[in-house]
Amino acid sequence: MSSVVETRKTAPKQSPAPTLKDAKEEVPADINIPDNYVSWTLKNQKPLPPITWDNLLQNLQWLTLAILTITPSIAIYGLFTVKMRWETFVWSVVYYFITGLGITAGYHRLWAHRSYNASKPLQYFLAIAGTGAVEGSIKWWCRGHRAHHRYTDTDLDPYNAHRGFWFSHIGWMLLKPRYKPGVADVSDLSKSSVIRWQHRWYVWLIVGMGFVFPTVVAGLLWGDWKGGFFFAGAARLCFVHHSTFCVNSLAHWLGETPFDDKHTPRDHFITALVTVGEGYHNFHHQFPMDYRNAIRWYQYDPTKWFIAVCAQFGLASHLKIFPENEVKKGQLTMQLKKLRETQEDLQWAPNVDDLPVISWESFQEQSIKRPLIVVAGFIHDVSDFLDEHPGGRHLLVKYVGRDATTAFFGGVYDHSNAAHNLLSMKRVGALHGGMQHGLQDKSIPPAQRLRIARY
Amino acid sequence: MSSVVETRKTAPKQSPAPTLKDAKEEVPADINIPDNYVSWTLKNQKPLPPITWDNLLQNLQWLTLAILTITPSIAIYGLFTVKMRWETFVWSVVYYFITGLGITAGYHRLWAHRSYNASKPLQYFLAIAGTGAVEGSIKWWCRGHRAHHRYTDTDLDPYNAHRGFWFSHIGWMLLKPRYKPGVADVSDLSKSSVIRWQHRWYVWLIVGMGFVFPTVVAGLLWGDWKGGFFFAGAARLCFVHHSTFCVNSLAHWLGETPFDDKHTPRDHFITALVTVGEGYHNFHHQFPMDYRNAIRWYQYDPTKWFIAVCAQFGLASHLKIFPENEVKKGQLTMQLKKLRETQEDLQWAPNVDDLPVISWESFQEQSIKRPLIVVAGFIHDVSDFLDEHPGGRHLLVKYVGRDATTAFFGGVYDHSNAAHNLLSMKRVGALHGGMQHGLQDKSIPPAQRLRIARY
Numbered sequence: 057m058s059s060v061v062e063t064r065k066t067a068p069k070q071s072p073a074p075t076l077k078d079a080k081e082e083v084p085a086d087i088n089i090p091d092n093y094v095s096w097t098l099k100n101q102k103p104l105p106p107i108t109w110d111n112l113l114q115n116l117q118w119l120t121l122a123i124l125t126i127t128p129s130i131a132i133y134g135l136f137t138v139k140m141r142w143e144t145f146v147w148s149v150v151y152y153f154i155t156g157l158g159i160t161a162g163y164h165r166l167w168a169h170r171s172y173n174a175s176k177p178l179q180y181f182l183a184i185a186g187t188g189a190v191e192g193s194i195k196w197w198c199r200g201h202r203a204h205h206r207y208t209d210t211d212l213d214p215y216n217a218h219r220g221f222w223f224s225h226i227g228w229m230l231l232k233p234r235y236k237p238g239v240a241d242v243s244d245l246s247k248s249s250v251i252r253w254q255h256r257w258y259v260w261l262i263v264g265m266g267f268v269f270p271t272v273v274a275g276l277l278w279g280d281w282k283g284g285f286f287f288a289g290a291a292r293l294c295f296v297h298h299s300t301f302c303v304n305s306l307a308h309w310l311g312e313t314p315f316d317d318k319h320t321p322r323d324h325f326i327t328a329l330v331t332v333g334e335g336y337h338n339f340h341h342q343f344p345m346d347y348r349n350a351i352r353w354y355q356y357d358p359t360k361w362f363i364a365v366c367a368q369f370g371l372a373s374h375l376k377i378f379p380e381n382e383v384k385k386g387q388l389t390m391q392l393k394k395l396r397e398t399q400e401d402l403q404w405a406p407n408v409d410d411l412p413v414i415s416w417e418s419f420q421e422q423s424i425k426r427p428l429i430v431v432a433g434f435i436h437d438v439s440d441f442l443d444e445h446p447g448g449r450h451l452l453v454k455y456v457g458r459d460a461t462t463a464f465f466g467g468v469y470d471h472s473n474a475a476h477n478l479l480s481m482k483r484v485g486a487l488h489g490g491m492q493h494g495l496q497d498k499s500i501p502p503a504q505r506l507r508i509a510r511y
Numbered sequence: 512m513s514s515v516v517e518t519r520k521t522a523p524k525q526s527p528a529p530t531l532k533d534a535k536e537e538v539p540a541d542i543n544i545p546d547n548y549v550s551w552t553l554k555n556q557k558p559l560p561p562i563t564w565d566n567l568l569q570n571l572q573w574l575t576l577a578i579l580t581i582t583p584s585i586a587i588y589g590l591f592t593v594k595m596r597w598e599t600f601v602w603s604v605v606y607y608f609i610t611g612l613g614i615t616a617g618y619h620r621l622w623a624h625r626s627y628n629a630s631k632p633l634q635y636f637l638a639i640a641g642t643g644a645v646e647g648s649i650k651w652w653c654r655g656h657r658a659h660h661r662y663t664d665t666d667l668d669p670y671n672a673h674r675g676f677w678f679s680h681i682g683w684m685l686l687k688p689r690y691k692p693g694v695a696d697v698s699d700l701s702k703s704s705v706i707r708w709q710h711r712w713y714v715w716l717i718v719g720m721g722f723v724f725p726t727v728v729a730g731l732l733w734g735d736w737k738g739g740f741f742f743a744g745a746a747r748l749c750f751v752h753h754s755t756f757c758v759n760s761l762a763h764w765l766g767e768t769p770f771d772d773k774h775t776p777r778d779h780f781i782t783a784l785v786t787v788g789e790g791y792h793n794f795h796h797q798f799p800m801d802y803r804n805a806i807r808w809y810q811y812d813p814t815k816w817f818i819a820v821c822a823q824f825g826l827a828s829h830l831k832i833f834p835e836n837e838v839k840k841g842q843l844t845m846q847l848k849k850l851r852e853t854q855e856d857l858q859w860a861p862n863v864d865d866l867p868v869i870s871w872e873s874f875q876e877q878s879i880k881r882p883l884i885v886v887a888g889f890i891h892d893v894s895d896f897l898d899e900h901p902g903g904r905h906l907l908v909k910y911v912g913r914d915a916t917t918a919f920f921g922g923v924y925d926h927s928n929a930a931h932n933l934l935s936m937k938r939v940g941a942l943h944g945g946m947q948h949g950l951q952d953k954s955i956p957p958a959q960r961l962r963i964a965r966y
């Protein structure tokens with residue numbers, strides 16, 4: 057902790073003068089961020105003019121557009137011209153998972169969120185596999201993703217889900233953004249030799265892992281060069297692309313919000329299925345540094361399983377888990393929120409303060425005109441219940457103008473909590489001096505003993 | 512309502528002097544029941560001496576024993592000697608439902624609970640069908656069943672589930688009871704001509720509907736006299752018996768208590784399946800005068816469906832339903848009860864009253880020794896969180912000895928509710944004069960805004 061003290065007593069420790077590009081990148085981008093950065097930026101940042109048909113061509117991101125249209129075109133062409141061999145099919149699915157894990161276990165959970173530590177071999181594996189998914193370098197990807205978490209659902213979020221399903225799925229990549237994404241620090245990543253290595257060889261790696269490698273495996277091992285290229289290369293890449301994109305679109309659109317409903321992220325099994333386990337996105341946005349997305353064993357999160365297995369083999373360590381206590385708090389809050397709506401929609405017994413206080417004499421007098429019964433200090437009008445009473449009309453009639461507390465609470469019949477609740481709805485007055493000691497539990501209907509209160 | 516007034520002003524209206532047996536029976540059995548009847552009786556009633564091997568023979572109910580052993584014996588003999596014909600099989604199942612409904616829709620929901628009104632033809636149908644189930648006359652059956660509801664789980668309950676599964680299933684019928692069942696009024700039933708008619712011809716009806724009728728149908732229509740007797744007669748009766756008995760045993764033993772957990776009755780689909788729909792017994796004990804046992808369309812309650820269809824054809828009317836509002840209250844209470852356990856099991860932020868109040872100067876001084884940060888008037892020790900912070904160590908370090916309220920609540924990053932909850936767990940002090948106006952919602956962690964309180 058002593059480092060903290062030092063930092064405080066001296067002026068904010070700035071990094072040494074930026075002589076090299078690398079060194080400069082190692083200073084946190086947000087070290088001197090002002091206290092009102094978000095509100096100020098959201099208010100004062102001038103967005104670029106909106107995209108219309110007229111300026112569309114200037115605003116297209118041609119490279120992304122090319123990759124995202126040519127890949128599926130190649131795949132479709134292959135589908136119609138090359139015969140699918142089962143070995144190639146299996147290899148395509150396997151390679152889909154390998155490159156998918158490169159993104160989910162590597163780019164996403166390891167580098168963007170630092171949710172565990174990976175040994176060098178695992179880091180190289182993930183960096184190389186991730187390149188095969190052709191989604192940009194680790195640094196570029198994490199920069200955007202951290203901004204997405206930091207400014208979720210605002211104009212500073214590059215994939216802002218409020219701008220619609222298709223914008224968050226691919227629109228944000230195909231069009232030049234109107235807003236600059238908010239500040240997000242990736243200085244920790246600049247320090248990593250693996251990431252620098254990937255950055256440096258990125259173009260070669262893409263070609264190698266995206267197309268050459270899957271083709272060569274199928275070609276050398278079972279002679280299916282064409283199938284390797286079209287299916288394990290192009291078609292597989294197309295699936296990996298849209299699989300990952302679904303985390304920004306589908307996962308902000310489909311499902312439940314069991315942990316918090318402040319923002320758009322949602323949990324859904326189907327999203328998990330198509331994203332190698334990234335579908336419990338409501339959990340993930342609440343607890344982004346947790347190496348899990350799914351917390352139950354029966355939920356589908358192969359990325360989590362992969363990390364756990366790596367940990368078993370000593371390839372990963374320090375798997376982060378958000379305190380269970382805080383996770384449960386989120387769930388509890390959401391459940392209480394739902395129940396509170398039920399609570400508010402129900403009719404409740406009139407409060408003692410809203411009832412007239414009536415003397416015993418007046419109660420006697422009034423119960424000549426209508427059937428009034430005293431129970432636990434409250435006066436009840438049972439007009440509409442005489443013929444409905446399961447215990448029979450005669451028992452109610454007998455107690456008109458009298459105190460039925462003992463009879464009602466077990467002396468004659470130990471009424472159910474439901475009967476007690478119903479009784480409270482028939483309150484028309486409070487008996488003067490009628491609230492005696494020891495009656496508290498009888499004067500509060502059972503359904504009103506536990507209440508959701510707001511603080 | 513005028514009748515009520517009259518009843519009150521004059522002495523309790525007693526019925527005319529009992530000249531006829533019938534007239535006497537029409538006075539409610541509990542019209543003069545004392546206010547402390549239940550507690551007094553439970554305390555002072557002397558039970559018969561416990562049953563041991565020595566006095567077992569004197570205490571057996573031989574008639575019941577005979578019926579409940581001879582019927583299955585006949586059925587098993589038939590199973591091994593008579594070939595099953597599919598017409599007879601179908602007829603046995605149909606007759607199982609007919610006689611079952613006689614008990615569930617007739618004996619139980621119509622007469623014991625008055626949960627709807629039935630036209631004379633329907634009453635005769637139910638009385639005759641119910642006799643085919645050979646479970647005693649309507650009056651005897653309802654007398655016991657009303658006592659069961661009125662004194663559930665006590666010594667005054669003839670099938671007291673606390674005495675074990677087998678006692679409540681058949682034990683109570685096979686052995687002479689140790690306790691007299693509690694008072695239960697069936698004077699309303701004595702007035703019914705249908706019930707009196709059934710009572711009068713009961714022995715003939717049993718033989719006719721229990722055995723002769725199912726045999727004759729199979730014999731005359733497809734010539735299977737033997738099968739009719741053994742399967743539609745004996746085997747079917749055996750199933751109806753244990754089906755009904757399950758309402759007293761299984762329904763007080765298996766399942767959930769979604770409406771109240773004060774007593775043993777439980778809801779379970781399997782119980783419903785084997786009892787023609789009487790398996791939502793937790794609901795039923797809470798709302799016994801409701802013609803339904805299952806309140807959801809997808810739950811299995813053919814007895815309810817039968818009554819509803821009869822109502823469609825004008826054969827039944829005044830189907831009683833307990834107010835939805837009160838039903839939901841019961842469910843809400845049970846759900847809150849569960850969530851309250853969760854709430855109690857969780858660790859919550861220290862309360863402001865339990866924290867030392869610390870001046871700004873002292874805060875400054877102390878934060879030289881350990882990393883303290885002020886947020887929303889509370890002082891937090893973030894020692895164990897510096898390297899865990901997803902936003903990076905540098906942002907926390909920057910705010911040591913400072914007020915991070917604005918930065919924490921959106922200025923730099925709009926932290927999740929989970930982060931806010933976690934923050935509250937790190938409270939070590941309250942800043943003197945630090946609770947400013949407008950900070951209320953920031954000083955109460957989101958998970959503590961909705962709380963289940965007990966009144």
Ligand code: HEM
Nearest residue numbers: 446447451455460463468469471472475479657660661797
């Ligand atoms: C004044 C308001 C009353 C209300 C709202 C009320 C309500 C109910 C309800 C809902 C039941 C159905 C069973 C249950 O839910 O526990 C019931 C049953 C019964 N009540 Fe009441 N009751 C009232 C007063 C009384 C009084 C004063 C007596 C006795 C002197 C009495 C005696 C009975 C008996 C004996 C039963 C059992 C019926 C059976 O299961 O066969 N009730 N009452």
Ligand code: HEM
Nearest residue numbers: 202205206342901902906910915918923924926927930934
């Ligand atoms: C002192 C107690 C603090 C706690 C307990 C805390 C907790 C957290 C948690 C749990 C997250 C994960 C995301 C979320 O749940 O919203 C987070 C993220 C973040 N925090 Fe804090 N924080 C604290 C202070 C601060 C301060 C003072 C700042 C800024 C000056 C800050 C800036 C950030 C940023 C920028 C992120 C986003 C990281 C990302 O998504 O890439 N935090 N914090």
Ligand SMILES: [Fe+2]
Nearest residue numbers: 303304321337
């Ligand atoms: Fe997201």
Ligand SMILES: [Fe+2]
Nearest residue numbers: 164205340344
């Ligand atoms: Fe993420």
Ligand SMILES: [Fe+2]
Nearest residue numbers: 758759776792
């Ligand atoms: Fe029962």
Ligand SMILES: [Fe+2]
Nearest residue numbers: 619660795799
């Ligand atoms: Fe019942």
